[in-house]
Amino acid sequence: MFEFTYQDSQNRVSETRQKNYGKEHSQLLSYARSCPEEYRDVLGWLDPEDWASQEQLARLEEKAKEVREKADAFVLVGVGGSNNAARSVIKALDQRSGCKVYYAGNTLSPYEINRLLRELEGKSVYIDVIAKNFETLEPGSAFRVLRKFLQEKYGSGAAERIIATGTPGSHLEELCREHGYTFLTFPEPVGGRYSALTDVGLFPMAAAGIDIRKVVQGAKDMRQLLWETDGMDNPAYRYAVIRNLLYQEGIKMEMLSFFEPRYRFFAKWWIQLFAESEGKDGKGIYPVAAECSEDLHSVGQFVQDGSHVMAETFLEVRNQDAAYVLEKDQVDDRFDYLNGVDFWEINRKAFEATRMAHSQCLPCFTITVDAIDEYSFGQLFYFFEFACFLSGKLLGVNPFDQPGVEAYKGYMFKALGKPENIE
Helix, strand or coil, rough: CCCEEEECCCCCCCHHHHHHHHHHHHHHHHHHCCCCHHHHCHHHHCCHHHCHHHHHHHHHHHHHHHEEEEEEEEEEEHHHHHHHHHHHHHHCCCCCCEEEEEEEEECCHHHHHHHHHHHHHHCCCEEEEECCCCCCCHHHHHHHHHHHHHHHHHHHHHHEEEEECCCCHHHHHHHHHHHHCCCEEEECCCCCCHHHCHHHHHHHHHHCCHHHHHHHHHHHHHHHHHHHHCCCCCCHHHHHHHHHHHCCCCCCCCEECCCHHHHHHHHHHHHHHHHHHHCCCCCCCCCEEEEECCCHHEEEEEEEHHHCCCEEEEECCCCCCCCEEECCCCCCCCCCCCCCCEEEHHHHHHHHHHHHHHHCCCCCCEEECCCCCCHHHHHHHHHHHHHHHHHHHCCCCCCCHHHHHHHHHHHHHHHHHCCCCCC
Protein backbone atom coordinates (compact mmCIF):
# COMPACT_ATOMS: atom_id res chain seq x y z
CA MET A 1 0.00 0.00 0.00
CA PHE A 2 1.37 3.40 -1.04
CA GLU A 3 0.85 6.23 1.44
CA PHE A 4 1.66 9.95 1.41
CA THR A 5 1.59 12.17 4.51
CA TYR A 6 2.71 15.68 5.47
CA GLN A 7 3.51 17.23 8.83
CA ASP A 8 4.94 20.57 9.97
CA SER A 9 4.69 21.80 13.53
CA GLN A 10 5.45 25.33 12.32
CA ASN A 11 2.35 25.27 10.12
CA ARG A 12 4.09 27.20 7.32
CA VAL A 13 1.20 26.55 4.97
CA SER A 14 -2.12 25.90 6.65
CA GLU A 15 -4.59 23.29 5.48
CA THR A 16 -6.93 26.08 4.46
CA ARG A 17 -4.26 27.62 2.29
CA GLN A 18 -3.44 24.23 0.80
CA LYS A 19 -7.08 23.61 -0.06
CA ASN A 20 -7.56 27.09 -1.54
CA TYR A 21 -4.40 26.86 -3.66
CA GLY A 22 -5.32 23.32 -4.74
CA LYS A 23 -8.80 24.48 -5.72
CA GLU A 24 -7.39 27.48 -7.57
CA HIS A 25 -5.29 25.18 -9.78
CA SER A 26 -7.72 22.25 -9.84
CA GLN A 27 -7.74 22.13 -13.64
CA LEU A 28 -4.06 21.11 -13.62
CA LEU A 29 -4.78 17.43 -12.97
CA SER A 30 -7.13 17.04 -15.92
CA TYR A 31 -4.74 19.10 -18.04
CA ALA A 32 -1.80 16.80 -17.23
CA ARG A 33 -3.82 13.62 -17.74
CA SER A 34 -4.94 14.81 -21.19
CA CYS A 35 -1.42 14.66 -22.67
CA PRO A 36 -1.58 18.36 -23.64
CA GLU A 37 -0.57 19.31 -27.15
CA GLU A 38 2.22 21.65 -26.04
CA TYR A 39 4.08 18.71 -24.43
CA ARG A 40 2.85 15.88 -26.61
CA ASP A 41 6.32 15.23 -28.00
CA VAL A 42 7.76 14.61 -24.49
CA LEU A 43 4.92 12.78 -22.72
CA GLY A 44 5.53 9.27 -24.03
CA TRP A 45 6.05 8.13 -20.42
CA LEU A 46 2.57 9.20 -19.33
CA ASP A 47 1.04 5.81 -20.19
CA PRO A 48 3.45 2.93 -19.40
CA GLU A 49 1.63 0.76 -21.91
CA ASP A 50 2.95 2.87 -24.78
CA TRP A 51 6.57 1.70 -24.36
CA ALA A 52 6.23 -1.20 -21.93
CA SER A 53 3.52 -3.35 -23.47
CA GLN A 54 3.42 -7.09 -22.90
CA GLU A 55 4.91 -7.66 -26.35
CA GLN A 56 7.73 -5.23 -25.71
CA LEU A 57 8.50 -6.73 -22.31
CA ALA A 58 8.68 -10.19 -23.86
CA ARG A 59 11.17 -8.93 -26.46
CA LEU A 60 13.36 -7.35 -23.78
CA GLU A 61 13.18 -10.47 -21.61
CA GLU A 62 14.27 -12.66 -24.50
CA LYS A 63 17.35 -10.56 -25.23
CA ALA A 64 18.13 -10.22 -21.53
CA LYS A 65 17.98 -14.01 -21.17
CA GLU A 66 20.63 -14.31 -23.88
CA VAL A 67 22.86 -11.87 -22.01
CA ARG A 68 22.49 -13.71 -18.71
CA GLU A 69 23.21 -17.07 -20.32
CA LYS A 70 26.25 -15.98 -22.32
CA ALA A 71 27.82 -13.28 -20.17
CA ASP A 72 29.06 -12.94 -16.63
CA ALA A 73 29.62 -9.20 -17.06
CA PHE A 74 27.17 -6.66 -18.49
CA VAL A 75 28.30 -3.06 -18.89
CA LEU A 76 25.66 -0.35 -18.82
CA VAL A 77 27.11 2.60 -20.75
CA GLY A 78 25.16 5.78 -20.08
CA VAL A 79 24.98 8.94 -18.02
CA GLY A 80 22.19 10.71 -16.16
CA GLY A 81 18.77 9.69 -17.39
CA SER A 82 20.32 6.92 -19.46
CA ASN A 83 21.42 4.93 -16.43
CA ASN A 84 20.03 6.35 -13.19
CA ALA A 85 16.72 4.48 -13.11
CA ALA A 86 18.16 1.08 -14.00
CA ARG A 87 21.09 1.49 -11.64
CA SER A 88 18.81 2.49 -8.76
CA VAL A 89 16.81 -0.75 -9.04
CA ILE A 90 19.76 -3.04 -9.78
CA LYS A 91 21.82 -1.69 -6.87
CA ALA A 92 18.88 -1.84 -4.46
CA LEU A 93 17.78 -5.38 -5.24
CA ASP A 94 21.27 -6.87 -5.26
CA GLN A 95 22.50 -9.22 -7.93
CA ARG A 96 19.57 -11.28 -9.22
CA SER A 97 21.63 -13.25 -11.76
CA GLY A 98 25.14 -14.53 -12.33
CA CYS A 99 25.73 -11.69 -14.79
CA LYS A 100 27.27 -8.83 -12.84
CA VAL A 101 26.42 -5.29 -13.95
CA TYR A 102 29.15 -2.70 -14.38
CA TYR A 103 28.75 0.98 -15.21
CA ALA A 104 30.59 3.14 -17.73
CA GLY A 105 29.94 6.31 -19.68
CA ASN A 106 29.14 8.26 -16.52
CA THR A 107 32.66 9.58 -15.93
CA LEU A 108 35.61 10.93 -17.90
CA SER A 109 38.14 9.72 -15.34
CA PRO A 110 40.96 7.68 -16.96
CA TYR A 111 41.51 5.95 -13.63
CA GLU A 112 37.95 4.63 -13.62
CA ILE A 113 38.17 3.58 -17.27
CA ASN A 114 41.32 1.56 -16.61
CA ARG A 115 39.85 0.04 -13.47
CA LEU A 116 36.79 -1.12 -15.39
CA LEU A 117 38.92 -2.70 -18.11
CA ARG A 118 40.95 -4.56 -15.49
CA GLU A 119 37.77 -5.86 -13.87
CA LEU A 120 36.44 -7.09 -17.22
CA GLU A 121 39.54 -9.13 -17.99
CA GLY A 122 38.80 -12.84 -18.12
CA LYS A 123 35.04 -12.30 -18.17
CA SER A 124 32.44 -12.91 -20.85
CA VAL A 125 31.21 -9.39 -21.62
CA TYR A 126 28.13 -7.76 -23.17
CA ILE A 127 27.55 -4.01 -23.29
CA ASP A 128 24.56 -1.75 -23.73
CA VAL A 129 25.35 1.82 -24.79
CA ILE A 130 22.43 4.16 -24.14
CA ALA A 131 22.38 7.57 -25.80
CA LYS A 132 19.30 9.31 -27.09
CA ASN A 133 21.10 11.54 -29.58
CA PHE A 134 24.55 9.91 -29.40
CA GLU A 135 26.39 13.18 -28.97
CA THR A 136 26.98 13.12 -25.21
CA LEU A 137 30.69 12.86 -24.54
CA GLU A 138 30.78 10.43 -21.62
CA PRO A 139 28.90 7.48 -23.19
CA GLY A 140 30.32 8.21 -26.65
CA SER A 141 33.92 8.02 -25.52
CA ALA A 142 33.28 5.02 -23.26
CA PHE A 143 31.63 3.20 -26.17
CA ARG A 144 34.80 3.68 -28.22
CA VAL A 145 36.92 2.20 -25.40
CA LEU A 146 34.64 -0.80 -24.91
CA ARG A 147 34.27 -1.47 -28.64
CA LYS A 148 38.04 -1.73 -28.87
CA PHE A 149 38.07 -4.05 -25.85
CA LEU A 150 35.41 -6.32 -27.35
CA GLN A 151 36.96 -6.34 -30.83
CA GLU A 152 40.34 -7.34 -29.44
CA LYS A 153 38.74 -10.02 -27.29
CA TYR A 154 36.14 -11.48 -29.68
CA GLY A 155 37.12 -10.32 -33.17
CA SER A 156 34.17 -10.59 -35.56
CA GLY A 157 32.06 -11.96 -32.71
CA ALA A 158 32.16 -8.62 -30.90
CA ALA A 159 29.13 -7.25 -32.74
CA GLU A 160 26.72 -9.76 -31.25
CA ARG A 161 27.79 -8.62 -27.77
CA ILE A 162 26.98 -4.95 -28.40
CA ILE A 163 23.52 -3.57 -27.74
CA ALA A 164 22.74 0.08 -28.43
CA THR A 165 19.69 1.95 -27.18
CA GLY A 166 18.99 5.13 -29.12
CA THR A 167 16.46 7.15 -31.05
CA PRO A 168 15.25 5.61 -34.32
CA GLY A 169 16.89 7.42 -37.22
CA SER A 170 19.85 8.56 -35.12
CA HIS A 171 23.50 8.03 -35.99
CA LEU A 172 23.59 5.33 -33.32
CA GLU A 173 20.98 3.32 -35.19
CA GLU A 174 22.99 3.76 -38.39
CA LEU A 175 26.03 2.30 -36.64
CA CYS A 176 23.94 -0.67 -35.50
CA ARG A 177 22.79 -1.40 -39.04
CA GLU A 178 26.28 -0.96 -40.46
CA HIS A 179 28.09 -3.11 -37.90
CA GLY A 180 25.44 -5.60 -36.85
CA TYR A 181 24.79 -4.41 -33.30
CA THR A 182 21.43 -5.04 -31.63
CA PHE A 183 19.34 -1.86 -31.57
CA LEU A 184 16.80 -1.01 -28.86
CA THR A 185 14.56 2.05 -28.82
CA PHE A 186 15.07 5.21 -26.81
CA PRO A 187 11.63 6.70 -27.51
CA GLU A 188 11.69 10.12 -29.12
CA PRO A 189 8.77 11.38 -26.98
CA VAL A 190 10.48 10.46 -23.69
CA GLY A 191 13.24 12.49 -22.05
CA GLY A 192 16.10 10.67 -20.38
CA ARG A 193 15.05 11.39 -16.80
CA TYR A 194 11.54 10.10 -17.57
CA SER A 195 12.72 6.92 -19.33
CA ALA A 196 12.64 4.36 -16.50
CA LEU A 197 9.73 2.44 -18.03
CA THR A 198 11.14 2.11 -21.53
CA ASP A 199 13.90 0.03 -23.13
CA VAL A 200 16.32 2.52 -21.56
CA GLY A 201 15.64 1.42 -17.99
CA LEU A 202 13.90 -1.91 -18.39
CA PHE A 203 16.43 -3.79 -20.51
CA PRO A 204 19.40 -3.32 -18.13
CA MET A 205 17.13 -4.30 -15.24
CA ALA A 206 16.10 -7.46 -17.07
CA ALA A 207 19.73 -8.28 -17.89
CA ALA A 208 20.43 -8.13 -14.15
CA GLY A 209 17.61 -10.57 -13.44
CA ILE A 210 15.06 -8.00 -12.27
CA ASP A 211 11.38 -8.88 -12.85
CA ILE A 212 10.53 -5.94 -15.10
CA ARG A 213 6.87 -6.95 -15.33
CA LYS A 214 6.50 -6.16 -11.63
CA VAL A 215 8.21 -2.79 -12.12
CA VAL A 216 5.79 -1.92 -14.89
CA GLN A 217 2.79 -3.17 -12.90
CA GLY A 218 3.73 -0.90 -10.01
CA ALA A 219 3.81 2.05 -12.39
CA LYS A 220 0.49 1.10 -13.98
CA ASP A 221 -1.20 0.80 -10.60
CA MET A 222 0.20 4.17 -9.54
CA ARG A 223 -1.06 5.71 -12.76
CA GLN A 224 -4.51 4.32 -12.06
CA LEU A 225 -4.47 5.79 -8.55
CA LEU A 226 -3.42 9.20 -9.84
CA TRP A 227 -6.01 9.10 -12.65
CA GLU A 228 -8.88 8.09 -10.38
CA THR A 229 -8.21 10.49 -7.50
CA ASP A 230 -9.00 14.19 -7.78
CA GLY A 231 -8.06 17.33 -5.91
CA MET A 232 -5.98 17.26 -2.75
CA ASP A 233 -6.78 13.58 -2.23
CA ASN A 234 -4.46 12.90 -5.15
CA PRO A 235 -1.04 12.35 -3.51
CA ALA A 236 1.02 13.60 -6.45
CA TYR A 237 -1.06 16.75 -6.76
CA ARG A 238 -0.99 17.37 -3.02
CA TYR A 239 2.79 16.94 -2.96
CA ALA A 240 3.16 19.38 -5.87
CA VAL A 241 0.81 21.92 -4.28
CA ILE A 242 2.46 21.90 -0.85
CA ARG A 243 6.04 22.03 -2.13
CA ASN A 244 5.17 25.04 -4.31
CA LEU A 245 3.47 26.80 -1.40
CA LEU A 246 6.56 26.10 0.69
CA TYR A 247 8.69 27.55 -2.11
CA GLN A 248 6.64 30.73 -1.91
CA GLU A 249 7.45 30.79 1.82
CA GLY A 250 11.18 30.69 1.19
CA ILE A 251 11.83 26.94 1.23
CA LYS A 252 14.51 26.62 -1.45
CA MET A 253 15.78 23.08 -0.82
CA GLU A 254 14.26 19.62 -0.46
CA MET A 255 16.11 16.70 1.08
CA LEU A 256 15.20 13.11 0.30
CA SER A 257 16.00 11.10 3.45
CA PHE A 258 16.04 7.33 3.80
CA PHE A 259 17.11 4.79 6.40
CA GLU A 260 17.85 2.02 3.91
CA PRO A 261 21.15 2.44 2.02
CA ARG A 262 19.50 0.52 -0.80
CA TYR A 263 17.89 3.81 -1.83
CA ARG A 264 21.28 5.46 -2.40
CA PHE A 265 21.10 5.36 -6.19
CA PHE A 266 17.37 5.99 -6.29
CA ALA A 267 18.22 9.29 -4.60
CA LYS A 268 20.52 10.14 -7.52
CA TRP A 269 17.64 9.46 -9.91
CA TRP A 270 15.31 11.65 -7.82
CA ILE A 271 17.86 14.47 -7.63
CA GLN A 272 18.30 14.50 -11.39
CA LEU A 273 14.55 14.40 -12.01
CA PHE A 274 13.78 17.50 -9.97
CA ALA A 275 17.01 19.42 -10.53
CA GLU A 276 16.86 19.14 -14.31
CA SER A 277 13.10 19.57 -14.52
CA GLU A 278 12.60 22.56 -12.22
CA GLY A 279 15.95 24.33 -11.98
CA LYS A 280 15.49 26.97 -14.66
CA ASP A 281 14.39 30.54 -15.26
CA GLY A 282 15.94 31.49 -11.92
CA LYS A 283 13.49 29.20 -10.11
CA GLY A 284 13.41 25.81 -8.47
CA ILE A 285 13.79 23.86 -5.23
CA TYR A 286 17.32 22.46 -4.95
CA PRO A 287 17.19 18.67 -4.35
CA VAL A 288 19.65 16.92 -2.04
CA ALA A 289 19.70 13.57 -0.26
CA ALA A 290 20.57 12.21 3.19
CA GLU A 291 21.49 8.58 3.77
CA CYS A 292 20.53 7.83 7.33
CA SER A 293 21.42 7.12 9.95
CA GLU A 294 24.98 8.03 8.87
CA ASP A 295 24.14 11.53 7.67
CA LEU A 296 22.33 12.34 10.91
CA HIS A 297 25.79 12.81 12.38
CA SER A 298 26.57 15.58 9.90
CA VAL A 299 23.60 16.98 8.00
CA GLY A 300 21.44 16.33 11.06
CA GLN A 301 23.18 19.19 12.84
CA PHE A 302 22.28 21.62 10.05
CA VAL A 303 18.68 20.41 10.00
CA GLN A 304 18.18 21.01 13.70
CA ASP A 305 20.20 24.16 14.33
CA GLY A 306 21.06 25.65 10.94
CA SER A 307 19.06 27.91 8.65
CA HIS A 308 15.70 26.31 8.08
CA VAL A 309 15.66 26.66 4.30
CA MET A 310 14.60 23.13 3.37
CA ALA A 311 11.76 20.68 3.36
CA GLU A 312 12.38 16.98 3.92
CA THR A 313 10.86 13.98 2.19
CA PHE A 314 11.27 10.65 3.96
CA LEU A 315 11.12 7.30 2.18
CA GLU A 316 9.61 4.79 4.58
CA VAL A 317 9.47 0.99 4.13
CA ARG A 318 6.60 -0.70 5.93
CA ASN A 319 7.44 -4.43 5.87
CA GLN A 320 10.48 -6.04 7.45
CA ASP A 321 12.66 -7.96 4.99
CA ALA A 322 15.74 -8.75 7.10
CA ALA A 323 16.59 -9.44 10.72
CA TYR A 324 19.54 -9.51 13.07
CA VAL A 325 18.95 -9.71 16.82
CA LEU A 326 21.57 -8.33 19.19
CA GLU A 327 22.60 -10.78 21.91
CA LYS A 328 24.26 -10.19 25.26
CA ASP A 329 27.92 -11.15 25.53
CA GLN A 330 30.52 -11.04 28.32
CA VAL A 331 31.62 -7.45 27.68
CA ASP A 332 30.07 -4.70 29.79
CA ASP A 333 29.66 -2.22 26.95
CA ARG A 334 26.62 -0.46 28.46
CA PHE A 335 24.46 -1.43 25.50
CA ASP A 336 22.53 -4.13 27.34
CA TYR A 337 19.33 -2.19 26.72
CA LEU A 338 19.61 -3.58 23.19
CA ASN A 339 19.68 -7.23 24.27
CA GLY A 340 17.16 -9.20 22.24
CA VAL A 341 16.34 -6.24 20.00
CA ASP A 342 16.28 -6.67 16.23
CA PHE A 343 18.24 -4.20 14.08
CA TRP A 344 15.03 -3.70 12.09
CA GLU A 345 13.40 -2.27 15.23
CA ILE A 346 16.47 -0.15 16.05
CA ASN A 347 16.48 1.33 12.56
CA ARG A 348 12.73 1.88 12.76
CA LYS A 349 12.98 3.76 16.05
CA ALA A 350 15.81 5.88 14.64
CA PHE A 351 13.62 6.82 11.68
CA GLU A 352 10.61 7.68 13.85
CA ALA A 353 12.73 9.75 16.24
CA THR A 354 14.35 11.60 13.35
CA ARG A 355 11.06 12.40 11.69
CA MET A 356 9.66 13.62 15.01
CA ALA A 357 12.68 15.83 15.70
CA HIS A 358 12.98 17.21 12.16
CA SER A 359 9.28 17.96 11.83
CA GLN A 360 9.62 20.36 14.78
CA CYS A 361 11.72 22.64 12.59
CA LEU A 362 11.14 21.53 8.98
CA PRO A 363 8.10 20.72 6.85
CA CYS A 364 8.25 16.95 6.33
CA PHE A 365 6.68 14.66 3.74
CA THR A 366 6.63 10.88 4.20
CA ILE A 367 6.16 8.48 1.32
CA THR A 368 5.54 4.91 2.48
CA VAL A 369 5.81 1.75 0.40
CA ASP A 370 5.36 -1.84 1.50
CA ALA A 371 8.80 -3.11 0.53
CA ILE A 372 11.95 -2.37 -1.43
CA ASP A 373 11.05 -4.45 -4.46
CA GLU A 374 10.32 -4.19 -8.16
CA TYR A 375 6.70 -3.22 -7.67
CA SER A 376 7.42 -0.33 -5.31
CA PHE A 377 10.13 1.03 -7.60
CA GLY A 378 7.55 1.17 -10.37
CA GLN A 379 5.22 3.06 -8.03
CA LEU A 380 7.91 5.54 -7.02
CA PHE A 381 9.13 6.18 -10.55
CA TYR A 382 5.67 7.03 -11.79
CA PHE A 383 4.62 8.98 -8.68
CA PHE A 384 7.62 11.30 -8.77
CA GLU A 385 7.56 11.74 -12.56
CA PHE A 386 3.91 12.76 -12.54
CA ALA A 387 4.37 14.92 -9.44
CA CYS A 388 7.34 16.62 -11.09
CA PHE A 389 5.21 17.42 -14.15
CA LEU A 390 2.56 18.99 -11.91
CA SER A 391 5.05 20.80 -9.71
CA GLY A 392 6.93 22.26 -12.66
CA LYS A 393 3.71 23.64 -14.11
CA LEU A 394 2.75 25.21 -10.77
CA LEU A 395 6.23 26.72 -10.59
CA GLY A 396 5.80 28.17 -14.08
CA VAL A 397 8.62 26.33 -15.87
CA ASN A 398 8.83 23.75 -18.64
CA PRO A 399 9.44 20.46 -16.75
CA PHE A 400 10.84 18.71 -19.82
CA ASP A 401 13.64 20.81 -21.28
CA GLN A 402 17.16 21.33 -19.93
CA PRO A 403 18.77 24.37 -21.56
CA GLY A 404 21.23 24.80 -18.72
CA VAL A 405 22.70 21.35 -19.26
CA GLU A 406 23.66 22.37 -22.77
CA ALA A 407 25.56 25.49 -21.67
CA TYR A 408 28.80 23.82 -20.57
CA LYS A 409 28.82 21.49 -23.57
CA GLY A 410 29.46 24.32 -26.03
CA TYR A 411 32.60 25.37 -24.17
CA MET A 412 33.73 21.78 -23.72
CA PHE A 413 33.28 20.76 -27.35
CA LYS A 414 35.05 23.89 -28.53
CA ALA A 415 37.99 23.18 -26.19
CA LEU A 416 38.18 19.60 -27.50
CA GLY A 417 38.09 20.73 -31.13
CA LYS A 418 34.77 19.21 -32.12
CA PRO A 419 33.91 20.24 -35.72
CA GLU A 420 30.96 22.60 -35.86
CA ASN A 421 29.31 20.64 -38.66
CA ILE A 422 28.87 17.58 -36.41
CA GLU A 423 25.63 17.76 -34.47
